[in-house]
Amino acid sequence: ELKVEQNPLFLSMQEGKNYTIYCNYSTTSDRLYWYRQDPGKSLESLFVLLSNGAVKQEGRLMASLDTKARLSTLHITAAVHDLSATYFCAVDDNAGNQFYFGTGTSLTVIP
Amino acid sequence: SAVISQKPSRDICQRGTSLTIQCQVDSQVTMMFWYRQQPGQSLTLIATANQGSEATYESGFVIDKFPISRPNLTFSTLTVSNMSPEDSSIYLCSGGTTEAFFGQGTRLTVV
Numbered sequence: 001e002l003k004v005e006q007n008p009l010f011l012s013m014q015e016g017k018n019y020t021i022y023c024n025y026s027t028t029s030d031r032l033y034w035y036r037q038d039p040g041k042s043l044e045s046l047f048v049l050l051s052n053g054a055v056k057q058e059g060r061l062m063a064s065l066d067t068k069a070r071l072s073t074l075h076i077t078a079a080v081h082d083l084s085a086t087y088f089c090a091v092d093d094n095a096g097n098q099f100y101f102g103t104g105t106s107l108t109v110i111p
Numbered sequence: 112s113a114v115i116s117q118k119p120s121r122d123i124c125q126r127g128t129s130l131t132i133q134c135q136v137d138s139q140v141t142m143m144f145w146y147r148q149q150p151g152q153s154l155t156l157i158a159t160a161n162q163g164s165e166a167t168y169e170s171g172f173v174i175d176k177f178p179i180s181r182p183n184l185t186f187s188t189l190t191v192s193n194m195s196p197e198d199s200s201i202y203l204c205s206g207g208t209t210e211a212f213f214g215q216g217t218r219l220t221v222v
Contacts, residue, residue, distance in 0.1 A: 033210060042203060043154075045112075050209075083143040090211070099144055099211060100163065101154040 002027045004091050006102040016078050021105045023072040023089035032065050032072045032089045037063050037104075043088065047074075079109045117204055117214025124194055124221050132217045134204035139184035143206040145177070148216075154203065160187040180183050194221045198204045 002024040013019050022034070031050055035043040047056045049065035049072060056063050060083065062075045072089055089102040115136040124130050143160040158166040158179055166179035171180070181187040187206075191198050199221045205211040 014170075024203045029150045035213075042216045043205075045210060045212060098159065099142070099156065099205070101156075106151075 001096065002029070002091060002093065004089060004100050004102040006087075006089060006105050008105060009055060010106050010108075010110045012110060013076075013079050015080055016107050019076050021074040021076070021087055022105075023074070023102050025070050025072075025089075025091045025100075025102075027070075027093075028067075029091045030067050030103075031094060031096055032090075034063050034072070034074055035088045035090065037086045037088065039085075046087075056095065076107075081109045081111055083086045083107060085107045112214045113140055113207055115204060115212055116132040117217060119217055120215055121218040122127055122220070124219065126195050126221055127163065128194055129190055129192045130194065130219060132202055132204070134187050134189075134206070134214050135142050136163070136185045136206045140206040141184070141208045142211065143181060143187045143204065145179060145189045145212065146203045146204075148203060150201075157189070157202075191219065194219075196221045210216045 005024045009026050020103050033048055034046040036046050047063040052067040054065045060077045065072045086104045086106045088104050092099045116135045118133055145157040147157055148154045156169050157172045158168040160179050160181040162181045162184055166177050176192055193194045202217045204214045209220040
């Protein structure tokens with residue numbers, strides 16, 4: 001079974017600071033996804049990374065994928081309170097038949 | 112992108128009864144999945160809903176407890192059968208072709 005691990009699980013950071021969330025997965029996959037979930041809400045798609053070396057940026061968030069290391073990172077630049085949420089990475093089996101989520105990172109940005 | 116409408120958004124049910132959750136996608140999608148999410152936890156894949164054939168269930172989930180239908184490429188249902196309080200959770204459907212989008216979730220409480 002494919003395993004997806006994120007760290008840290010909980011992150012409290014001050015506004016204006018930078019930080020990186022890590023997502024490791026246990027099997028070969030070229031497709032990795034990042035989602036955001038606000039309390040009591042469903043998941044919002046942030047990034048889709050479909051190849052080794054892929055990098056995508058949206059506002060203060062930047063995601064990258066290293067398929068050889070089986071690692072993706074979500075980098076937060078100059079955090080603001082609105083970024084407080086839980087962030088999930090997810091990996092599929094390259095065939096779209098199975099789709100597994102990481103443990104989630106609960107981010108709190110403190111003013 | 113795809114927009115997924117899921118209903119009901121929440122329900123309170125008596126133990127021993129069944130609840131059917133519906134998901135309607137605004138476009139044809141290849142993949143549809145059903146997840147369960149306990150409060151503060153990640154998503155656990157219940158099954159992959161296959162169009163025109165039986166769903167593929169993950170370890171720990173069985174068809175008798177969670178029957179799934181997918182009559183076409185835009186619609187799926189998940190039934191939670193013979194419910195017990197342990198089934199209280201958020202149930203999410205997801206669908207997509209190159210990436211997965213999510214319904215709003217169903218918050219189920221079994222009393």
